[in-house]
Amino acid sequence: MKKLISPKSIVTVDSKENIFNGYSVEVEDGIIKKIAPTSEFDLLKFDGEIIRCSGYTLIPGFVQTHLHLCQTLFRGLADDLELLDWLQKKIFPFENEHTADSLKLSTQLGLNELISSGTTAIVDMGTLRYQEVIFEELISTGIRGYSGNCMIDINELYPKFCISTADNLSMSRDYAKSFHNSSNGKIKYAFSPRFVLSCSERLLKETKEMMIDFDGSMLHTHSSENKKELEIVKQQHGLRNIEYFDSINLLNDKSILAHCVHVDESEINILKKKNVRVAHCPSSNLKLGSGIANIPLFIKEGISVSIGADGAPCNNSLSIFKEMHIAALIQKPSHGPTAMDAKTVFKLATIEGAKALYLENEIGSIEEGKKADFVLLDLEDAEQSLDENSIYSKIVYSADKNCVREVFIDGKRIVENGKCIFYDEEELLSVGKEKLVELLKRI
Numbered sequence: 001m002k003k004l005i006s007p008k009s010i011v012t013v014d015s016k017e018n019i020f021n022g023y024s025v026e027v028e029d030g031i032i033k034k035i036a037p038t039s040e041f042d043l044l045k046f047d048g049e050i051i052r053c054s055g056y057t058l059i060p061g062f063v064q065t066h067l068h069l070c071q072t073l074f075r076g077l078a079d080d081l082e083l084l085d086w087l088q089k090k091i092f093p094f095e096n097e098h099t100a101d102s103l104k105l106s107t108q109l110g111l112n113e114l115i116s117s118g119t120t121a122i123v124d125m126g127t128l129r130y131q132e133v134i135f136e137e138l139i140s141t142g143i144r145g146y147s148g149n150c151m152i153d154i155n156e157l158y159p160k161f162c163i164s165t166a167d168n169l170s171m172s173r174d175y176a177k178s179f180h181n182s183s184n185g186k187i188k189y190a191f192s193p194r195f196v197l198s199c200s201e202r203l204l205k206e207t208k209e210m211m212i213d214f215d216g217s218m219l220h221t222h223s224s225e226n227k228k229e230l231e232i233v234k235q236q237h238g239l240r241n242i243e244y245f246d247s248i249n250l251l252n253d254k255s256i257l258a259h260c261v262h263v264d265e266s267e268i269n270i271l272k273k274k275n276v277r278v279a280h281c282p283s284s285n286l287k288l289g290s291g292i293a294n295i296p297l298f299i300k301e302g303i304s305v306s307i308g309a310d311g312a313p314c315n316n317s318l319s320i321f322k323e324m325h326i327a328a329l330i331q332k333p334s335h336g337p338t339a340m341d342a343k344t345v346f347k348l349a350t351i352e353g354a355k356a357l358y359l360e361n362e363i364g365s366i367e368e369g370k371k372a373d374f375v376l377l378d379l380e381d382a383e384q385s386l387d388e389n390s391i392y393s394k395i396v397y398s399a400d401k402n403c404v405r406e407v408f409i410d411g412k413r414i415v416e417n418g419k420c421i422f423y424d425e426e427e428l429l430s431v432g433k434e435k436l437v438e439l440l441k442r443i
Helices: 069-074 083-096 100-116 131-141 165-179 201-213 227-237 241-247 265-273 282-287 295-300 320-330 342-348 351-356 391-398 425-442
Strands: 003-011 019-021 023-028 031-037 049-060 062-067 119-124 144-147 187-193 218-223 255-259 277-280 304-307 374-377 404-409 412-416
Touching: 003 374, 003 391, 049 391, 049 404, 062 100, 062 255, 062 277, 062 304, 062 320, 062 351, 069 083, 069 100, 069 131, 069 425, 083 227, 100 119, 100 131, 100 404, 100 412, 100 425, 119 404, 131 144, 131 165, 131 187, 165 187, 165 201, 187 201, 201 218, 218 241, 227 241, 241 255, 241 265, 265 295, 282 320, 295 304, 304 320, 304 342, 304 351, 320 342, 320 391, 342 351, 342 391
Parallel strands: 003 049, 062 119, 119 144, 144 187, 187 218, 218 255, 255 277, 277 304
Antiparallel strands: 003 019, 003 023, 023 031, 049 374, 374 404, 404 412
């Protein structure tokens, strides 16, 4: 069915950074067919749905490049810990006790939050078992993105949460065969070794080799997040985190490294040379006391940077608005008030995320010929500037998830009046509490 969306303004994020007022967007078969002044459309003869939203701002759907859907159920249960304690005392024990049912609820809670706050494409880390549950839920919502079975064959922090190297590789191959390029190509596989301390060299090397059989897949892992983590990596391998990855030929332009907080000049050169994608998770890095990644330097060096909320227990929100706001603010004390301006940060959350996933020809901006993945914001509901020209400022510094009114993926409405149409949020929270109680009893 055709749609004609007539908003107050359109923030395109196209190559010219056009912002249109008084324009409409025509959508057909999930594709943006035409963007033109509303006066050019004959509304009386238009043979489709007309969405009149003259008070709203149309923006591209947000892209988040590092998430843990399996952890949403644990929000608020792992506060005020540094990374390795957080994993050992809370997260690994929690993830280890997931059943298919509890994982499904956690995934549903996460997707409901992400979609209803305007995220239309994601990269999810998955978990060790029942990965099919996550894929099935991704497909049922129609969201776009990557996920993969989290791979752990070494775990000195919590030995129960671990499976053999052979089983890790076999499971990942089977999942990739089943789900890579599923959901009409919207779902792709991300091979997901957890981090250096939980992966043998064999696992990492054979994972890289396996990717050759799945064109368009990505490698998604954590790197250089925490100083203690780096000390152990150096003790074990004689190299820093990214140096070790590079020494075993793991890195290339299909690699997504979450965090990259503690990197030196040689590692920055590796990121640049190998065209590695960095997923910046500012809230998580602050809450776990990990530090602040030097994002302005990465951008200056031409390194791909995008944004992810990480997991609910190390953030306590999956909203991209929170991540954009913090990403903009935390750099200013060190790099000056002009660093990480609102437009730059907004692009990291949209077109730069799309570029990181090689999806920039499909999503990340409002342009003719691209997929109709977009969001309608009511920017009058928040504490906004009255200046009509400060649209990026409004979105990054003032807006929040409550400003999201409608969300579309492939031209299909998936959020209406601020509510995700796939889920009953009250029911999810009610059943989620039951599943959490059961999970904690198992521990």
